[in-house]
Amino acid sequence: MEITPKITPIYQTSVFKFADLNELEQYFDEPGSRYLYSRNGNPNADELAEKINHLEGGVGAVVTGSGMAAIFAAILAYCQAGDHVLCAADIYGGSSALLNAELSRMGITVAYVPFEQLYDLKPLVQPTTRLLLAETMSNPLLRVADLRRLATECHAHGLKLVVDNTFASPVITRPLELGADISLHSVTKYISGHSDVTAGAVVAADPEVAARLKQISVFYGLTLSPMESWLAVRGLKTLRLRMREHSYNALVVAQFLAEHPRVRQVNYPGLESHPQHALAVEQGAGLFGGMMSFLLADDAEGVNSFMRRSQRFPFAPSLAGVDSSLSYPLGTSHRSLTAEQQQALGITVGLVRLSVGIEPVEDLLADLAQALD
Template sequence: MHIHPKITPIYQTSVFKFEDLTELELYFGEPGSRYLYSRNGNPNSDELADKVNELEGGAGAIATGSGMAAILAALLACCQTGDHVLCAADIYGGSSSLLNQELSRLGITVSYVPFELLYDLAPFVQSTTRLLLCETLSNPLLRVADLRRLADVCHGLGLKLVVDNTFASPILTRPLALGADLVLHSVTKYLSGHSDVTAGAVVAADAAVAARLKQIGVLFGLTLSPMESWLAVRGLKTLRLRMREHSHNALAIAECLQRQPAVRAVYYPGLPDHPQHELAREQGAGQFSGMLSILLADDVDVVNRFIRACRRFPFAPSLAGVDSSLSYPLGTSHRSLTPEQQQELGITVGLVRLSVGVEPVEDLLADLEQALKGL
């Protein structure tokens, strides 16, 4: 009986069988011809990696157990002990914690570059500098990096450009097509899209770097499990539709929130008064993602009342699911920064980040309006 499933089955197995020693030698002699052990590769994790690689237009990719594992793999693919990296100051707090607390312990040092100096990297470069890490849309203030310009600057200085594309997704922006060398995702967020998977992915523009990523994934044990991979692949199938709805809803909400007296500022690149609005429009193919941040009064009581009043935006320290949520950067994603760093980045007591889902937008607007009414 021939079985031809339309959907790849879940290969929920840790090992694969061989007929004899000849077949074992074929595994090592013909890489990719068969499977041995799921840490080395599994049809489901390979399918996810291949699909993300296709979306980003890369030369190869790996799927990892989390977004943090993806960041680690990308950095280790380019760096070794004694090397130095540059990192945009506007970055996910987990990225800076990894660099500060763990990679520094391994002899990889870091310097942070303020957003306004991103295109003037020469003063920050050392003889051992290998790369710049940045985000397409920064977390949490949604600043937009000009990736083509940044790639030219990096390559002119002999550096690789590594881009975290989580907030944008390849539906909006494809960093490799703009000159980046590696692009990474927390697949947990938009790529999977349903808040039921923890996963990551890294894509390389160069085949040799992609092979290095594969080696790192295997030897560090970063490979994603079959079940999580299968769920993420299923999520990818609606990514294009979801991003359109996320972006549509977020723009309507951002415009509405600008008119609310209790909201002191709205950070969303889809608004015409956003400093990088035109860049975001061009680089994001006319869409601006579903992430935005708002500034309320710098008063814990005000923020708490807003959080408690929201019904459609539960307080959850993650983002990008089909269901809306809100988070609090000062107390979660950027908690490990010093008070001085938080202040410099504009991450204050009143800053709240909204992850706008795909629910009917009128329901989301009504919920936010009633939550803001009593502030």
């Protein structure tokens, strides 16, 4: 009896069988024709990579065991010992920690670019500078990078543009279409969407880079497991629906917070008061995502009180699940920065980051109202 499942099964196996030496030679002579060992690739990971590659409009993608592994692979695709990297100063703390603590040990140096200087890189470019790492929407201040302009500036200096597109997702922005060389994701976040997967993805605009990413993934053992891949594919199927609901809810929440007397500032690109609102409209297909941050008084006990009172926004240092949550950049994602760096970026005691889920928005507003009041 022939079995033809509609959904790809979970290939929960570490190794695949060969009938004889001829099949082994076919594996090496015809790449992609067979599977050998799950570190080299498995059907579930390949399915996820192909779907994300299609969404981003790339020529090839790999999926990895985490978003951090994706950032690592993207940098190694272009860099070796002795090379220099530029990184947007306003970026996820884990990215800067990777560059500072680990890649520096491999002989890759880094300089940080203030947001205001992103489109004038010439003073920072060295003969060994290879790329700029930036985010579509920065974490945690939600500044929006003009990716087309940024790609033009990078390419004018012979640099590659690597974009972390996690906050936007390919539903909102497709960096490769705007000139980026690599778009990467923490699949853990919006692409999977249900807070039950840890994964990453890297999508390339150039076939040679895509092949290099595959090599890095295999040699460093970054490959994603079959089960995680299968769960992420399942989550990906509702990405468009979820992003619309995340964006709708977040805009309503941002408007509510912007009018609340205890809130000093709201950082959300969907608000007309946001400095890059017009760019976000143009670059984001009318959607702005579910991430925002806002400022309370710089009083730790006041922030603690808000966190304790909130029932619909549990303090969980991640983001982008269907259930809402909040995080505290000063104590989690940007903890490794110096006090001077935190202050320069505006990451202060009163800064709270919200990940707005897809629950009924009236419930979210009621919860925020009672927690703030």
